[in-house]
Amino acid sequence: MDKFELIKETIKKYDGEDLRFMEVCGTHTAAISENGIPNLLSPKIHLISGPGCPVCVTVTAVIDRLCELSLTDSTTVLTFGDLIRVKGSNMSLSDARAHGGSVEMLYSPMDAIKMAKRNPEINYVFAAIGFETTTPVYSMVLEETIRQDIHNLKLLTSLKTMPEVIRWVCKNTTNIDGFLAPGHVSVITGSKLFEKLSEETGLPFVVAGFEGAGLLTAVYALMKMKGHSGIKNLYKSVVTENGNEEARKAVDKYFEPCDASWRGMGLIPGSGMRLKKEYLEYDAGSYGLDEDHMPPGCSCARVLTGEISPDECPLFGKKCTPEDAHGACMVSTEGSCYNYFVSGRRKR
């Protein structure tokens, strides 16, 4: 039997105490579903989907502000796909559009520059959400905006960083046995960042890619490391120890760390990035957007922190489906509820 077959068999036949490993990367959540990983695990191994989907962790105050802006004269909100369907306190951007709001979907961030140049009479607001992976893209947009002397493009930022939310999860959820470190975020931050987190929390971290075999090997590595701190990088072809220093430098030029509000988790000190004071003329009013009113009956807060599995929400698959999403976690293709719904992943 080759090594990978042995890994597969060990994971499937595992019969020790229950193990709970959390993934904090939306792309991992999607890849786990797409590759049918839960069906390849022993019922004693639980993969928990944590706060790794940027759309899912965006608070309603941000959506509300974007809706308000889209309904303002001569203003167009620019956004990437999924955010458009997430409900704020009253409506989503898609609802705002149905009420006459101006909202456009972007396929490439640089399209924002093109649009702003083409239509100088319109004020464009780019919904800048995301983690360490996406913030360098917004830096690039800003760099171009300044270089090309554009004054009708601003960012509404709701940018998050991983270390503090992982600390938050560890403090508030006691039964996690290890983390699948966020794959794309690690490309930028480097694997070293997780060494520190591992020492602090006493939990193992494994950096993995998005292929089925790699994910299974990562689960196996976490099983072996259970009960000890440590970091294993199984994605060395893409993730280095120090990450992408150029990208971090570009971010540091325009952004600084700040406290940030996370859906269902409240304000987590030092867990976000905002524009530096000297670039505030490019900010569309991102300060103080902390309020968070989840739709009635929605359990996203408990899902995002791993307290319950998506299918334990009473609305799952009934009042809340991908076609008619009630909560944020059912909207995004990286959301926990969406992935549980489309793949039939269930609490076991």
Ligand code: SF4
């Ligand atoms: S099923 Fe829908 S309402 Fe329930 S937690 Fe998930 S997204 Fe929220």
